[in-house]
Amino acid sequence: MNMIYHYFEGSWTRYQDVTDALNHLHYPWTGQMTEISQLRDNILKLETREDYESIWGSHIYYQNLEDEMDYEDFQFYLDDQHLMLMDIDVPKMLQYSEEELLRDKSKRSALDTFYIIIKSTTYSYMNQIDEFENKLHSILWEVKKRNNIKILDQVAEADHQLLLCKSQIVTVTELFMMTEEAFGKEIKESKYYHQMEARVKRARFLINAYEEEIDALLDFENLVSSYRGNEITKTLTIFTALFAPATLLGAIWGMNFKNMPELDWQYGYLIAILAMLGVTYGIFVYLKGKGWMGDLLDNKTDRKNKFF
Structure with a gap:
């Protein structure tokens, strides 16, 4: 069952499934709900007309770095007035309860609310980046204490996890850029836009910095391996x-x-x-x-x- 949350005119409404939502919602875009409910993984679509803009798709908000099949995604639809979220685990994705979500009467725009939602989904990514930082710090010191094939394997594993983190941040960045493309420059007036922009920049900075550290560590491992190989020869x-x-x-x-x-x-x-x-x-x-x-x-x- 795909629970649906609809945000319109500053408040949330919950529907049990697509059929329930279609019985209560009568907008031009509601015909897409069946298609949207079937989307999985990271799939984003954009539609722009002279007087109408919208984006919809599926977005992965949690990915286990150790298990490819252990991930969570949700489906959404967004235009200038409506925000629809489908198949979400509210506490896990938004860091607060479903009751708190439904009581939200802040009267924000649909786009501002979407920025808040997406920024909340990045918490798991940022936590993974923090965990990766601790792991990388441990490897950097372990290299000096005991540099062997196990350390090289740990470096390769860390590099793989960093690529996964980078892939996740790329999808968030793409989603953020699509809102700019769809809704134009006026969205830059919003403080939620700037908060989301800062979050994306920080995540990309960390990823790039750790990527440089991993590259330097791999170069160092190559240097040590070459030296030892030359000594043996x-x-x-x-x-x-x-x-x-x-x-x-x-x-x-x-x-x-x-x-x-x-x-x-x-x-x-x-x-x-x-x-x-x-x-x-x-x-x-x-x-x-x-x-x-x-x-x-x-x-x-x-x-x-x-x-x-």
Whole structure:
């Protein structure tokens, strides 16, 4: 059952469903109510004529950042005199009870009331942004304490949640801009317009700021990953260079030719081992002198609070 709330001439009226509303409301737009009641998710439509403007559609006012299917939406219709809300959870969406809504006799315009409604729906978005801020702050310090694949996964998850928050703010911004397009410059005289404008600007500022922080954090993770990857590659290269003489000598030693004079050498093994150690040490001294050993030999026992 789609409960309907109709705002007209400064007061609210409640209807049990579309049929009940159609029995009491007789306006040109009431024929659209059946279509509007079937809309879901974020769908916005606009109609402007010489002497008539209206917007209607469906708007998601709550989205769980962990579960795609856990969301709440409502349907609406708005023109210069009428505001219709359908299928809403009043306490959850508006932060006050249904009785308080129906007792509202403030005599505001339909558009001003709509701004108040939409601004109320952004509370859940702003709360999610605040929760995201705390999570991001925790990740920023966790990166220094224990930077590993789990932290990178947390960064990626935070980035995904930020994109969801941004998507929600985009839909609110679009809805706000549609009211400007439909009803013209005169709406800018309203204080509720400016309150809504300030709320949208604040949300977009926060989203953009956190997006820059996430990008910087991902760049930092790429820097650390690249450095560690280079260190691993350099280590493997040095090990290969150091043990190349021993590998070569072992390969020659393993050849079973008929003439093998070293079979009669009393100190053959000792000579071979000393030769391998000498050549290996010579290569080590050469690489060290060139500075190619880097910081592989530095003392890295104290890794606490180290980025690299």
